Amino acid sequence: MVEPLLLLSLLLVVGWPLGRYLAAVMRGAPMRSDALFSWIERPIYAALGTRPHVGMSWRGYAGAFLLSNLLLAIVVWVIFMTQAWLPLNPDGVPNMSWDLALHTMVSFLTNTNQQHYSGQAQLSYLSQMTGIVGLQVVTPVMGLAMVAATLRGLFGGRQAMSQDSAQVKATDAKVVVDVGNYWADVTRATLRFVLPLCLVLSALLTWQGVPATLAAGPVASPVEATAEFKEQKIPLGPVSPMVAIKQLGSNGGGWYGPNSTVPLENPTPLSNFLEVFAIALIPVSIIFMVAPFTGRRKFGAMVLGTMLTMSVLTAGISLWSENNSATTLDVALMEGKEVRLGAEASALWASTTTQINNGSVNLMLDSSAPLTGMMSMINMLINAIWGGVGCGLMQFLVYLMLAVFLAGLMTGRTPELFGRKIEGPEVKLLAILVLLQPLVILGFTAITLAIPSITGNSNPGFHGISQVFYEYVSAFANNGSGFEGLGDATVWWNVSCAIVLALGRFPSLVIPLAISAMLASKRRAPEGSGTLHVETPTFALTLIGIVIILTLLQFMPVLVLGPVADHLLLTELLAR
């Protein structure tokens, strides 16, 4: 139990100051490093044609977000399909097929990093560095920017937040709510926050032995050489910077196909610890950012407390399941288990990577205990236990609004969030998000399982359900981890996952921003003892209850048919 506790305390200790710093960055507050950064930022703003202090309406902000995504999408898709002809391809990697390129592009654009390719063999150094690493840096920051804009909206927009809240006059409905400047948010957060962190982690990983080179990899002879398998090419490359951003940016797409199970990506116990730590660092810092950014310390504490509670709860179950549950004790079930780092480290990684929405792996979930797999699925279905960079907090805000609606009614007032009423129009938008998740995940799971020719999974039976379900859950949550064992490099899998990825990303980032702006233009009622306080333990427990009930009700049947049945079957077999 030492490692989980150490991890948690270290995260809290480092996350706190980092969150305060991030809040200053996102507020655009003057800081000492302005002189250093502004000479990089100014040319960028000039090139983008934006004035960083001029705010945007929610439509402008969301429009800029979607436009930047569209442009990146086109560029990256083209690079993937033409990489054979482009420079920086020492290993002579061929062009990607259109569907695999589409899936890979969408996957990285949505900060998911679900991989249907095997990195080292199918991407050139150029593709890795632009399409993969480039998107890995910028997409988490986009999520962060969207959630920052949403928080501004929830508290009445930048105008209202900059004044003393007590002196805010009733907002005139005609004034457009200023949710910030998208380009400035993305630029500042990338340069001042994400890149410096990457630099540090990358240096640490290189020190632990992760490769960092642009040279082609060496050729080695295998221990048991055969006629067909005389020599093996060891792929190298600028691995450590990529692993750094892969872990930090809730990305998860490794340099190598098998991700951090490969010793080259994760050579030592210390590197393993650093990598798990890095997964959670930015999402945890973002939660610490809430209080200084919004000026509501209690609200920040509530968000942190709620996520911490859920995190400890689900991580605890995963650890128990991987260490002690009936299906872990038998030697017959050890096939495919991660033994280099051990069960505890594996379960901890699995739990963290799915809570955080990162998706990198250091074990093959396919081989973990069924209930560990189930907890990973539940983490991703909830998608708000820390969650991805920005997205996690965003999903949390969605749950917050749902809980406020129900809890508000139970206190005898029209539901209000921070003094602004949640009514029909807002509920309608929330309804889209609530409906989208089961519609997309269950819909595609059902279609794929019903047509055996497209399923392509390696296991029949319950485990097969888990494999398919997990893939779509992971795609929709923009997590990117795979249950694996799935022949997923087909046109069906590529295209369907690309659709699921996009549906899991864009509505869930744009709709809450729209709701927050709608709320911001409403009359704000002062908060008194009669109004619902979201900053109390009572409300936090209500929120957790609603999250659990909602997830359970929507997905219990498929979880029962997948991992639970799997678990029961294994238990039964072992008992014989």
Added chain:
Amino acid sequence: MSTTHANAPVTEGHSFKPALIDSFKKLAPQHAVKNPVMAVVWLGTVLTAIATLAGWTTAGFGWSVTLILLVTVLFANFAEAVAEARGRGQAASLRRARKDLVARRLDKAGKETTVPATELRPDDLVVVEEGQLVPADGEIVEGVATINEAAVTGESAPVLREAGTDRSGVIGGTKVLSDRIVVRVTAEPGHSFLDRMISLVEGSNRQKTPNEIALGIVLAVLTLTFLIVVVTLPFIGGFVGVEINVVLLVALLVCLIPTTIGGLLPAIGIAGMNRALKANVLAKSGKAVEVAGDVDVLLLDKTGTITYGDRQATAFHALAGVDGTQLRQAALLASLADPTPEGKSIVKLAREKGEKLVDPEQAHFVAFTAQTRMSGVDLPGERVIRKGAIDAIIKHVKSLDGHVPAELEARVNDVARKGATPLVVSDGRHVLGVIELSDVIKRGIKERFARLREMGVKTVMITGDNKLTAANIAADAGVDDYIAEAKPEDKLARIRAEQAGGRLVAMVGDGTNDAPALAQADVGLAMNSGTQAAKEAGNMVDLDSDPAKLLAVVEIGKQQLITRGALTTFSLANDVSKYFAILPALFAAAIPSMAALNVMNLTSPTSAVLSALIFNALIIPALIPLALRGVRFKPASATHLLRNNMLIYGVGGVVLPFIAIKLIDVILSALFNV
């Protein structure tokens, strides 16, 4: 809560038979589609019937499920019908009042013609005399009358209505008991107060409130979600060879969708209006009732709401050298024959202090006049006892060559500083002391304000009194703020100021000059005795004309929302146990190890499904009383309310069905051996 509605013309309970018939009538598709949740159950019923007929399941099981589903829909219809029936009973008595009204219309020349009331138009003048019914809503332009409004308010005590005052409004269908009045008609035929009331209580064209619409969306989405869950299940199950019968799927769907709240939602809406009506408050829309629950500030008139409105004796202050008994006896004698409320209160106080004097013979009562500004009694033996304002008594005593002690002025000032009115008593040439008359604060009002404060509602007292008096009463009554020496426009200004700060304001008013403020307030409760203008401007009318009713209205509004929220939570929480009942049953045949999930240890898959469905159906009628009455509401802070309701309806909602379903299963297996 006000309990003064014993006479309210609300017919309770005993209308089950028509409600039963209505439940069947409501099966008509055009009605069924109005409620998406129950429409799904209705469709499910049809589907299971078809499946059973087609032989896709065993007849016994198929028909059982079909029957239970049909009963579920009927129960929901019944809930709505019962709520409507309650209103209709009240509407019937109102209709009787409206029937066959005849009017004596005056034309411009002052000539009378008798016409049916339906021909009256606004601004027509009609004459009503003793014993006749007022033919239409209007305002008295000439005369004074006592009127019995029992037909509308259920209150049999007659009320006084007078032209040119704030009590000039009359309602069509009420009876003039004395005198003759000329009434200017203010309502179009069919739009009178009675008409509006009838359509409101019947709930016939009830508008959904904003909160109801929002909740409706949530319920529709949950229903759709579960539809997705159930429709995809056979495809996912098919992969592992689980064949799921369509009847079982429908059963699962119906158990999961929020039928409890879906079935009760219309009833809750209608019942909310009825609860307001039961308190004799006529809300012009359901929205008005709900907004009352959101109110942050109450503007309350001092008189009638916070105090009884008339000054009452609260203490005797004897001057130095005067015996207390002497003062009390003199005061008592001076007031025995005094018919004013002040006089009566002096008698009451003196008796309470132990004075037992009775009316002496040959006493001559001297009434108060504007000239003398004192009253009293002349007793045999030239004994002249007077009570009155200080300057009047000083003048009187000096005229008898009496001496006015210097102490008097200080005593009088002491009383005045407390915000009370001093009354000086003299016996012959001697000044005896001072009676303190205060505005007495209604009993229990302080506790009520404290409860409001707990709910986060701020109270502001409005009074014409000077600042000193107002401050004293405000402190005694425990209001949060007051406006002294208030003019009608002060109310409006205060409402605007509070609203600018984002607060919702409720107020009470009766006069025409209150109308702008009533219209501006988020909740404007007009007194039924008030002018037509006030009643038009407000969004609620209190038939009892009791300003304190505003407090009850706030509680009704809150209760309304809590009932919806609590039942939604309960409905969702119920689903957990239903999953544990139905999922093992669903997969049991194909996957034997699923038996481990049968935590309730239900007898058989068939019994498990039927038990869950029966519970799902029975919970609706079981909760009808709760829906009609509203959940128990104790004023408390929002956090406190949330905690209590989550424990009862959330945690309770998870636990209760586990027990109930197990119980039904035991009974089923014992009775039918399923």
